Amino acid sequence: MGEKKRKDKVKPTFVFGKKNYKFMFIGLACIALGFILMSGGGSDDPNVFNPDIFSWRRIRLAPTLVLIGFGIQVYAILLNPEKD
Secondary structure (H helix, E strand, C coil), X not given: CHHXXXXXXXXCCCCCCHHHHHXXXXXXXXXXXXXXXXXXXXXXXXXXXXXXXXXXXXHHHHHHHHHHHHHHHHHHHHCCCXXX
């Protein structure tokens, strides 16, 4: 009987707080945007070269956004939810 009372008193808690999840979703959005910006630029005909694959957006901007998104994810995981 004592074990049942102990289990009833235990309240489930989340590992992360609301602030952590907010930063995680921001990081996921940055990563998704980076991969979306990286896509495209291909050619339907394999004999035709399309120089759009080397655009500034695909070479610099998109990978930078992905790395920033991963940095935000690491920050969200390490953020202490109890501090204001």
